[in-house]
Amino acid sequence: MRGASCALTPRAPGVRKQRQDTSAVLDPQPRAVDHGGRARPMEAAAPPPSPYHAPPWRWPRIRLRPALMLLGLCVALGLWLGTSAWLALRTDRSSVPASRPFFWELTSVLGAFPMVPIQLTAVLNAPLPPTSGPGAARAWARLLGLHLGAFLLFSAGHITLMLAFRYLLHPLLGWGPYDYGVLWLRVPMEAQQDLIAYGVTTTVLTLYGVWRERQALALREAQLEGELRSTQLRVLMGQLDPHFLFNALNTVSAVMYEDLVKTDRLLSDLGLVLRRSLERSAAPTWTLAEEQGHTERFLALMLARLGERLRLQWELEPGLEALQVPRFALQTLVENALKHNQDRTEGLEIRLRARREAGALMLEVEDTGRGFTAQPALTRGPGLGLSGMRQVLALLYGPEGRLEQGTGAEGGARVRLWLPLSTLGRASQAETR
Numbered sequence: 001m002r003g004a005s006c007a008l009t010p011r012a013p014g015v016r017k018q019r020q021d022t023s024a025v026l027d028p029q030p031r032a033v034d035h036g037g038r039a040r041p042m043e044a045a046a047p048p049p050s051p052y053h054a055p056p057w058r059w060p061r062i063r064l065r066p067a068l069m070l071l072g073l074c075v076a077l078g079l080w081l082g083t084s085a086w087l088a089l090r091t092d093r094s095s096v097p098a099s100r101p102f103f104w105e106l107t108s109v110l111g112a113f114p115m116v117p118i119q120l121t122a123v124l125n126a127p128l129p130p131t132s133g134p135g136a137a138r139a140w141a142r143l144l145g146l147h148l149g150a151f152l153l154f155s156a157g158h159i160t161l162m163l164a165f166r167y168l169l170h171p172l173l174g175w176g177p178y179d180y181g182v183l184w185l186r187v188p189m190e191a192q193q194d195l196i197a198y199g200v201t202t203t204v205l206t207l208y209g210v211w212r213e214r215q216a217l218a219l220r221e222a223q224l225e226g227e228l229r230s231t232q233l234r235v236l237m238g239q240l241d242p243h244f245l246f247n248a249l250n251t252v253s254a255v256m257y258e259d260l261v262k263t264d265r266l267l268s269d270l271g272l273v274l275r276r277s278l279e280r281s282a283a284p285t286w287t288l289a290e291e292q293g294h295t296e297r298f299l300a301l302m303l304a305r306l307g308e309r310l311r312l313q314w315e316l317e318p319g320l321e322a323l324q325v326p327r328f329a330l331q332t333l334v335e336n337a338l339k340h341n342q343d344r345t346e347g348l349e350i351r352l353r354a355r356r357e358a359g360a361l362m363l364e365v366e367d368t369g370r371g372f373t374a375q376p377a378l379t380r381g382p383g384l385g386l387s388g389m390r391q392v393l394a395l396l397y398g399p400e401g402r403l404e405q406g407t408g409a410e411g412g413a414r415v416r417l418w419l420p421l422s423t424l425g426r427a428s429q430a431e432t433r
Helices: 064-091 099-125 136-172 183-239 242-255 260-278 288-309 329-339 386-400
Strands: 031-033 039-041 285-287 310-316 324-326 348-357 360-367 402-407 413-420
Touching: 064 099, 099 136, 099 183, 136 183, 183 386, 242 260, 242 288, 260 288, 285 288, 288 310, 288 324, 288 329, 288 348, 324 329, 324 386, 324 413, 329 348, 329 360, 329 386, 329 413, 386 402, 386 413
Parallel strands: 310 348
Antiparallel strands: 031 039, 285 324, 348 360, 360 413, 402 413
């Protein structure tokens, strides 16, 4: 973060004591004390297993080209089955005209063609559930229930359309009235054939869907790994920036003969911040408690440098410590606030919040600076790392994860991250490999 560490005009080196504004840090969660005497988040217990949540309902997208290809496939299948039936009739020396078996099979497959969206809807909304774990029984019940209902609709619609075609076309083709035979025997026969066809095609569609999901997941993981590396690079470049290192070491030098405990704490913070940024095998997420601890160490260096010119306020709802959040999420937003106010001579207050809201975890960083609408030319733009953070949210959470920019209560900038709670209960679902 170029220039953020020297923002807001640091104090003169001759001042004997810097005061870190810890009274403004509001943190309701339990705290422990480290070797330097500073409060640290306590280890959060693992959350209980997440209950089963039914996936949101999805409808199949009907596109013209695939629909025409499927229609052609149905016609080809009808001709193939008609040929098989015709050969069987010839083998038995039947006197049935050759056109009849083709008529029967074509009307059968064309009656099933409009029922395909029902089957696709069931496949989309009844993915393969886990074999064990919380909610497995409900997931299997959902799968079996959806497919049972879909099969009944599929078979009823197929038989109805097939008979409608035959009763309508048979006289028009000059063959006289159509005779379906004994209805209460024919319908179970057709339903039995429908069950076999439905089961085979559903299995193929489900396996194809699993394969596509795995391919999409592999692609997302590759993209996410690239975005994570890019985010780490941006963070590392800011923390290896000569101004940042010079100011951090100068601050340590100014206090090392006056406060050894503070000196030890600052060196520890600097080492841990750099170590986190240099990790290569890290997952794209970590717990909110880890993100808070990392951001606190980074801000401790800023507070030691800027003193009372920088004020912090934490407002974290209890019970969120173990939820997974994107790495460097809060630090990226804090750096953005410092960068866009680096030429201010007034004080700056940064407020960091986390709470549950509307089925999501909301992370918010608000400052009392100039805001997004009054940025100087040197810092005008989408913000330090905000575009990259948007891409990370999209890869981790899809459309449910989003970043919002706005204006705070005092006219400063406000950035909110919305993370769906349904994916934050336990470990990240998209760890890099």
